[in-house]
Amino acid sequence: xxxxxAEGFVRVRLDLSYEGKDFSGWAKQPSGRxxxxxxxxxxxxxxxxxxxxxxxxxxxxxxxxxxARGQVVHVDxxxxxxxxxxxxxxxxxxxxxxxxxxxxxxxxAPEGFNARFSAIWRRYQYRVTDHxxxxxxxxxxxxxxxxxxxxxxxxxxxxxxxxxxxxxAAYCKKREGATTIRTxxxxxxxxGADGVVTGTVRADAFCHNMVRSLVGALLYVGxxxxxxxxxxxxxxxxxxxxxxxxxxxxxxxxxxxxxPADELLAARAVEARNVRTxxxxxxxxxxxxxxxx
Numbered sequence: 001x002x003x004x005x006a007e008g009f010v011r012v013r014l015d016l017s018y019e020g021k022d023f024s025g026w027a028k029q030p031s032g033r034x035x036x037x038x039x040x041x042x043x044x045x046x047x048x049x050x051x052x053x054x055x056x057x058x059x060x061x062x063x064x065x066x067x068a069r070g071q072v073v074h075v076d077x078x079x080x081x082x083x084x085x086x087x088x089x090x091x092x093x094x095x096x097x098x099x100x101x102x103x104x105x106x107x108x109a110p111e112g113f114n115a116r117f118s119a120i121w122r123r124y125q126y127r128v129t130d131h132x133x134x135x136x137x138x139x140x141x142x143x144x145x146x147x148x149x150x151x152x153x154x155x156x157x158x159x160x161x162x163x164x165x166x167x168x169a170a171y172c173k174k175r176e177g178a179t180t181i182r183t184x185x186x187x188x189x190x191x192g193a194d195g196v197v198t199g200t201v202r203a204d205a206f207c208h209n210m211v212r213s214l215v216g217a218l219l220y221v222g223x224x225x226x227x228x229x230x231x232x233x234x235x236x237x238x239x240x241x242x243x244x245x246x247x248x249x250x251x252x253x254x255x256x257x258x259x260p261a262d263e264l265l266a267a268r269a270v271e272a273r274n275v276r277t278x279x280x281x282x283x284x285x286x287x288x289x290x291x292x293x
Contacts, residue, residue, distance in 0.1 A: 003114060003269065010082040013109040014056075016040070017069045018101035021141050021250065025064040036062075039101055040073075040093075047092040048081050059115045059257040060122050060206065065249030066293055067142060070123075070256040074115040082108070112266030113259070117273060121185060123202040123256045124293060126215045126247070130223075131195050143196055144251035148223035150197055152189045155222040159187040159199075161232035162214065167278055169238045171214050172207035180207050181276040187214070189222075197222075205272070209246050211293040216245035252293055 005011045024033035028041065037056055044054055059072040085092070090106045097103065112118070128144040129135055135145045162184055169180040186202035199218070201211050217234060220226040220243075234241045260268050 003117075005076055008079055009076040010079055011109040011113060012075050012077055012082065013105075013107055013113060013115065014040075014073050014075065014103050015105045016071050016073065016101065016103045018067065018071070019141065020062060020065045020067045022100060023064065025066070026058055026061045036068075036101055039098060040103070043093055043096040044075065047089065047096050048077070048085050050081065057115050059119050060254055060293070062254055062293055063209075063249050066252045066254065067250075068254040071254055072115045072119070072257045072259075074109055074113060110262040110265060112262070112269065114265070114269040115257075117269035118259050118265045119205075119257050119272075120260050120268060121202050121204055121258050122206065122254065123186075123200065123258075124206075124211050125253050125255050126199040126201070126211065126251050127196050127253075128199075128215075128219065128247075128251055129196050136194075139196075141250055142253065144248055146219055146223065148225075150191075150219065150222035151224070152191050152197060152222065154224075154228055155189045155197075155199075155218045158218055158221040158228045158231050159189065161229065162235060163187055165278065166235055167238050168207060168210055168235065170234045170241055171210050171217070171244065173209040174240075175208060178207065179276045181278060182207060182210070189218070206293055209293070211252060212246045212249065213244050215251075216247045219247065220245070249293075254293070 018036050022034065023036050026036045028035045028038040037058070041053055041056055054075050054077060056073045056075050062068060090103060093103045127142055128146050128150070130146045130148060130150045135143050163186070165181065165183040167181050172180045174180065183204045185204065186200060189197055189199045191197045199215055201214065217231040221228055221231060234244060259265065
């Protein structure tokens, strides 16, 4: 069964972006550290003049330092709160939120929508420069400096061997009860006119550290320290390899989250909660929705 919105509540979709540099990740923490979720929930509580907190459900939890251009969340608001604030909520949030997080749209979500489980894919980009002089100061918060020349063709050849449905345990930080089976739909690299090399990574979901671990392995291929086949061999082993370096978070941005047609939202939310296994393996557990980077 798809999750039902409680009687007397309205599910609202928010589209937002943030610079992750000064946040301790997406999820609010008991330590009181500054997080994206904490800032938005506090602003929402203030502008609606509510005594209770309205919890946000996010499409993909991001780690400390990771940015987002196309993050999606939902929140269930009491009908009377939505009716009172619907027209002015976006502008009021703009006046209350800090400048490193912005909400771009606020709208009643279609029936069956779940920001996390209804998503069919998430797309990230990782940006790195191998310029011997370092990173342009104007983009230093979003681009990693790699002190070796990178061969993009080698990186693309290695990336192609990783695309498809696999157990990405070798590239994930294992979490109890969570599956590491993912479908990597797209992974490729391109050098821009400014010399910045951008990696595009798209999958149905990601497990913890998956994107940054993949990037770390492919950088070693690009700079010649490892052969083209090495990342695929690591993947096939299905165990964490100490040679795989998890690159720094600041080069990573969540660019986009995609959803199916409205009439398919509820079915997709149910599917994403199912236990995942590889053909013939009989292995796999936990939910695959959401994920981290």
